[in-house]
Amino acid sequence: MPSISTYDSALLTANVLDDENASANGALYDSKGRLLVESVRAVDRTDSHIPGDPASVPRPSAVVGHYNHPGYDTYIDEAIFGGHIFAGWGHTITETISSAWASTEVPQEVPLVMVPWGRLWVSALPRIRETMALAGWGDRPLIMTVGTAVFGKVHVPERLVRFDDLLHRGASIPAEMNAVYDLMIGRSTLSDPRPRIPTFLARTRGHRRAHPYEEAIEAALAERGFRVVEGWDLGVREQIALINSSSCLVAFSGSSLHNSVFAERSIPVLEIMDNRASSTSLVERPLQAALCELREQPFTRVQGYDNGQARTVPDVVEEVMGLCVSLA
Structure with a gap:
């Protein structure tokens, strides 16, 4: 305690x-x-x-x-x-x-x-x-x-x-934090469950670490059946309810993906890396992994760059689609 x-x-x-x-x-x-x-x-x-x-x-x-x-x-x-x-x-x-x-x-x-x-x-x-x-x-x-x-x-x-x-230290999050997130979910979700569909959590436009193809990747996933959630335009309860009805969560690195704490246990979470030096970013940003470990969610990183070059839209989208299926 x-x-x-x-x-x-x-x-x-x-x-x-x-x-x-x-x-x-x-x-x-x-x-x-x-x-x-x-x-x-x-x-x-x-x-x-x-x-x-x-x-x-x-x-x-x-x-x-x-x-x-x-x-x-x-x-x-x-x-x-x-x-x-x-x-x-x-x-x-x-x-x-x-x-x-x-x-x-x-x-x-x-x-x-x-x-x-x-x-x-x-x-x-x-x-x-x-x-x-x-x-x-x-x-x-x-x-x-x-x-x-x-x-x-x-x-x-x-x-x-x-x-x-x-x-910076790779600390874990105490299990007691689960009670806080579960309380927020319980106060936000509807009594009539929504259908579970894959969800892409968008970042604000012009993000300082924006991937060159970020909006194109978002659009391509939407065409493949993903719901796009722009959290900044939603009330907190509505945002939590939408995320809680996801079958798979995908986002670029950062606070948008931290919303995974409101998804159900066992829901796959995919982080599209936005750092050109992606090999070092795995060590530098352990927060998302810690959140997913806390919430017992399968977590995988999808590289946004290959040898310093932005991966193409089809390349990233196909990997995301395959992982959402294989990790479900």
Whole structure:
């Protein structure tokens, strides 16, 4: 069972973003000024360095009597620290909701505090909030802060998914995360089951890693009977319901394919690699494999390039079609 820790008189430092290095230095500290490692996104225990926070040096102790502390922006009597909110969908359905298992451990009236990571668009907030509610947080009060906050009492649940650990260390995802995904599926799927058909999960147009033939491959699969899901145009429940009715899931690398967590167990998942140096990308991106292992789904990578050259549309499509049949 994951753990949840409770601290009195904790200090949340300001979340100052460093866009160039994709990091930030906000974190929770206890009343003696000690870093609470549960509050940071990545923990490298091999050298005691905490990426994203200056953890290698002692932090000045929080001032006793936080009510009169001149350096904080907000005082919160009691809260749950749930981690970080992201504009990116892949981070939302992996990291952001990975503390939602703790929703039943703390009374519903206790607010949830989340820290935005990067710039959030106002238009994205309703979708993020809906996702968090489906994951178990429900209509619990939500406080988002980037400033310094002092807590009379703060509950800090273990985050089941740490993106950096998955990307760079090949960590596995605890089985307890299944309960979060199963809850979201149960709250989204229709009582009248939809027919199961193969599904291609599209990426937004102009993706920074776009394959030269990406849209052509998508169109060719649609002609062969694939349903194309453009998740950014759907409500969260509708998106989950469509994915859950898939017989095979296919997408290019990235957050679109992370939606496989909402497919049924045993459904084949195919990742079309978008990296020219595909031989190294197998090591560099273990996240999708970890998600499929968690959900007990057969997972296969389809190379998008051959010796640095983009594979042709028929070549990729025929391989995809054959794998969807053979892995079913």
